[in-house]
Amino acid sequence: xxxxQVYLEQLxxxxxxxxxxxxxxxxxxxxxISGILFPASLFLAFCMGRHMSMSFLIPGxxxxxxxxxxxxxxxxxxxxxTMMRTLERLVSCPVVVSTIIFxxxxxxxxxxxxxSIVPILVGLVAGVNMLHPFILALGIILSASxxxxxxxxxxxxxxxxxxxxxxxxxxxxxxxxxxSGIFIPLDELPAWGKGIASISPLTYFTDLARYxxxxxxxxxxxxxxxxxxxxxxxxxxxxxxxxxRNLPKRF
Amino acid sequence: xxxxxxxxxxxxxxxxxxxxxxxxxxxSVREGEIFGLLGPNGAGxxxxxxxxxxxxxxxxxxxxxxxxPARSLQAKQMTGVVPELTNAYPDLSARNNLMFMTELxxxxxxxxxxxxxxxxxxxxxxxxKDQLVRTFSRGMKQRLILCMxxxxxxxVLFLDEPTSGLDVRSTRLIRDMxxxxxxxxRTVFLTTHDMEEANQLCxxxxxxxxxxxxxxxxxxxxxxxxxxxxxxxxxxDKHIGTEALSGLAGVNAVRKExxxxxxxxxxxxxxxxxxxxxxxxxxxxxxxxxxxxxxxEEAFVELTEKGEIHGN
Ligand SMILES: Nc1ncnc2c1ncn2[C@@H]1O[C@H](COP(=O)(O)OP(=O)(O)OP(=O)(O)O)[C@@H](O)[C@H]1O
Ligand SMILES: [Mg+2]
Numbered sequence: 001x002x003x004x005q006v007y008l009e010q011l012x013x014x015x016x017x018x019x020x021x022x023x024x025x026x027x028x029x030x031x032x033i034s035g036i037l038f039p040a041s042l043f044l045a046f047c048m049g050r051h052m053s054m055s056f057l058i059p060g061x062x063x064x065x066x067x068x069x070x071x072x073x074x075x076x077x078x079x080x081x082t083m084m085r086t087l088e089r090l091v092s093c094p095v096v097v098s099t100i101i102f103x104x105x106x107x108x109x110x111x112x113x114x115x116s117i118v119p120i121l122v123g124l125v126a127g128v129n130m131l132h133p134f135i136l137a138l139g140i141i142l143s144a145s146x147x148x149x150x151x152x153x154x155x156x157x158x159x160x161x162x163x164x165x166x167x168x169x170x171x172x173x174x175x176x177x178x179x180s181g182i183f184i185p186l187d188e189l190p191a192w193g194k195g196i197a198s199i200s201p202l203t204y205f206t207d208l209a210r211y212x213x214x215x216x217x218x219x220x221x222x223x224x225x226x227x228x229x230x231x232x233x234x235x236x237x238x239x240x241x242x243x244x245r246n247l248p249k250r251f
Numbered sequence: 252x253x254x255x256x257x258x259x260x261x262x263x264x265x266x267x268x269x270x271x272x273x274x275x276x277x278x279s280v281r282e283g284e285i286f287g288l289l290g291p292n293g294a295g296x297x298x299x300x301x302x303x304x305x306x307x308x309x310x311x312x313x314x315x316x317x318x319x320p321a322r323s324l325q326a327k328q329m330t331g332v333v334p335e336l337t338n339a340y341p342d343l344s345a346r347n348n349l350m351f352m353t354e355l356x357x358x359x360x361x362x363x364x365x366x367x368x369x370x371x372x373x374x375x376x377x378x379x380k381d382q383l384v385r386t387f388s389r390g391m392k393q394r395l396i397l398c399m400x401x402x403x404x405x406x407v408l409f410l411d412e413p414t415s416g417l418d419v420r421s422t423r424l425i426r427d428m429x430x431x432x433x434x435x436x437r438t439v440f441l442t443t444h445d446m447e448e449a450n451q452l453c454x455x456x457x458x459x460x461x462x463x464x465x466x467x468x469x470x471x472x473x474x475x476x477x478x479x480x481x482x483x484x485x486x487x488d489k490h491i492g493t494e495a496l497s498g499l500a501g502v503n504a505v506r507k508e509x510x511x512x513x514x515x516x517x518x519x520x521x522x523x524x525x526x527x528x529x530x531x532x533x534x535x536x537x538x539x540x541x542x543x544x545x546x547x548e549e550a551f552v553e554l555t556e557k558g559e560i561h562g563n
Contacts, residue, residue: 006324009357016354024342084341088334089399092304093355094327248307 010099017095017103018110025073025080026111035072035115039064046183058123059209060182062140065119067173067202070112070144074151075169077104078243082160082250097244101152105236108148109141116140128213135221136212142228143205149235150201156242158249176202186218201231257282257407257438258303262312265298272298274462275312280440280455282406285433287449287470288442290459291555296442297335299459300411303440304332317406328356331405333413335442339395341385345376348384349398356403363402370398374424390421397425401432408432410441414448426452446548456547460555473550480545480553483522486511488536499525511539 025031043061081087090100120130130136154169179193180202186194197203208224211217217224258280265273273295280286288296301307303314305322319326339348346367353363371377374394384392393413400408408429414422429452433439443449449456450470457467466473493505496512501521506513516522519542530537545553 013355013357016351019354020340020343020351023347024340028342085336085338086340088301088306089332089337089339089396090355091306092327092330092332092334093352094324094357095355096324251301251306 010096011102013093013095014099014103014106017090017100018106021073021077021104021107022110025077026107031072032115035069035111036065036118039068039119042177054123054126055128055214056185056210058119058126058128059206059213061122062116062119062209063180063182063202063206064177066112066116066140066143066205067147067176069115070108070147071151071154071169071173072108072111074104074108074148075154075165076162078152078155078250079159079162079165082158083162088251091247097247098240101236101240101243105145105148105152105239108151109144112144112148113140116144123213130212131215132212132221135225136209139205139208139212139225139228142225142232143201143208146201146205146228146232146235149232149239152239153235153242156239156246158246160250176200179203180206181218182206201228204228204231255282256280256315257284257317258286258440259315259318260299260303260312261314263299263302263309263314264311265295265302265307266310271462273302273309276459276462276464277312278457278464278467280407280438282438283433283436284454285429285439285441285452287453287456288440288459289444289446289449289456289551290442294459295462296459297411300332300335300409300440300442304330304334304409306334328403329406331400331403331408333393333396333400333408333410335411337396339384339392339399342383344381344383345371345387345395345398346380348395349402352399352402358403366402366404367398370401374398374428390417393417394421394424397428401428405437407438407440410439412442412444415444446546446551450547458551458554465554470547473554474545474547480549481516481519482543482545483514483516483519483526484508484511484539484541484543485514485526486538487530488538491535496526496529499529501525513543 039061043064047057081090124130151169154165154172157165159165179196180200181189181197182202186197186203186207189197204219204224204227207217207219208221211221211224256279260279261277262275263273263277264271264275276299288299290296302309303316303321305327308322314321316326317329319329339345343351349367349370350363353367358366368377371380374397376391376394376398379387379391384395387395397413414425417425426448429439441452453470455467455469456473458465491512493507493512496502496514497505499522501516501518502514502525503517504515514522514526523540523542526540527537
């Protein structure tokens with residue numbers, strides 16, 4: 001088989017893995033419900049009693065929702081499959097590690113994208129204008145891939161304990177929420193705050209979403225997209241490398 | 252590389268930290284052969300199968316499946332695997348588990364569906380095909396795992412203790428399926444603790460211990476190789492003490508087994524003659540008289556407990 005054909009065939013198998021993930025992990029009620037309820041309650045807790053416009057709030061809600069849903073399951077697939085003893089069979093199939101990881105990433109992103117429709121609908125109902133829907137859609141898809149790849153880095157330690165991984169990933173997720181200009185606009189942050197914010201991929205998505213809703217942003221929207229893309233590639237490559245190293249240790 | 256070898260292993264080595272789990276083993280399996288890997292717990296059987304199935308990497312030596320390096324996509328594409336401790340996805344139906352496998356082997360949906368249904372019927376799971384695997388019994392799960400290993404109609408099938416802990420019916424279904432699969436010229440590589448299974452199924456068996464292969468031969472030859480373990484089983488119409496027979500010509504030892512006496516001998520025919528003479532001279536009637544070759548189990552115990560065994 002020609003090399004390009006091999007890649008295409010592996011890509012197809014990634015889709016099969018994504019379909020399996022969605023069937024097995026995402027079609028479960030609790031995952032979907034907590035994917036919506038968790039970001040919503042977190043968000044409400046912080047915005048209660050503060051006077052902020054809907055067009056400021058909705059991009060923040062969207063950002064939190066996307067982060068939490070796109071990383072809801074991707075960190076636990078590998079430990080879960082190790083624990084359930086389904087992994088050995090999967091690994092003995094003709095798929096390489098990147099095929100498996102890419103499939104998990106796809107499933108996780110699709111879930112993030114699908115649930116992100118909820119805060120957008122909330123915004124539309126509340127009368128928020130979507131000025132740049134296509135850029136927003138592009139930003140959502142890219143960021144969903146970015147966050148789910150980040151989740152796959154968390155899942156790389158060769159443990160069979162989903163809870164350990166879940167805790168680790170929660171700590172990182174919460175930290176990201178507080179450093180990414182979601183509750184306080186970037187331009188109101190001190191210089192050190194901006195510095196910290198600039199290392200979080202969530203900052204760039206929040207910024208992009210504000211541009212699409214409010215029309216103005218801290219960074220040029222093109223930069224937001226490029227930075228998110230760069231983070232995605234970085235996270236995905238690191239996740240694949242780590243899993244390649246750790247996968248045999250799961251047996 | 253030899254054209255007709257399904258599995259070719261040379262100097263294969265695997266360490267777990269300090270522990271040498273697989274110790275420079277060399278062997279090969281011909282195409283169309285049923286090959287059994289026997290050995291006590293911790294011998295290194297599972298580790299060997301995992302290397303051959305491409306799940307883990309060896310630390311040294313080489314392993315080829317149908318002339319492709321183990322772990323390569325080509326080798327995996329031609330291989331079916333039933334790992335030692337494994338599950339199908341409990342939250343998918345039997346059918347969906349199989350369809351997932353067909354997709355991973357790049358089999359088209361229509362062909363995959365046909366193949367899945369055919370296998371489900373052959374292993375008596377068709378009635379339950381749309382139910383979640385979590386509702387299956389252990390035997391049904393193991394049969395499904397075998398179906399999953401066969402979706403790609405593999406050239407070589409690896410099975411790690413495929414029937415351990417299963418009831419008679421599931422065991423028989425699986426063994427029949429393996430024989431049927433082998434009839435079409437396909438290769439089967441299995442590990443087992445069950446001597447009878449190896450005896451019934453395998454063309455050749457390798458006995459592994461402490462990461463090394465002690466011996467490879469046909470079950471028949473292995474049994475007869477353990478000479479001195481031949482025995483003659485006899486029962487008389489009256490009770491006879493063991494000491495009365497231990498003095499007979501050719502008898503090495505005597506053991507009482509229920510109402511029978513078992514006489515160990517290197518030359519069973521000599522013992523038969525002396526037993527007949529003994530009966531005639533004492534007026535006893537012989538009710539049963541059998542020559543027993545050592546079981547594979549005895550060969551196994553003998554070969555693995557001799558302490559240090561070297562070489563292949
Ligand atoms: N993942 C692992 N990490 C560390 N040591 C291991 C690992 N897997 C196996 N071992 C060790 O390697 C040796 C060989 O184990 P292996 O599982 O291959 O034996 P086996 O012949 O399959 O035994 P059994 O009949 O009990 O299944 C054992 O001493 C075992 O403890
Ligand atoms: Mg084993």
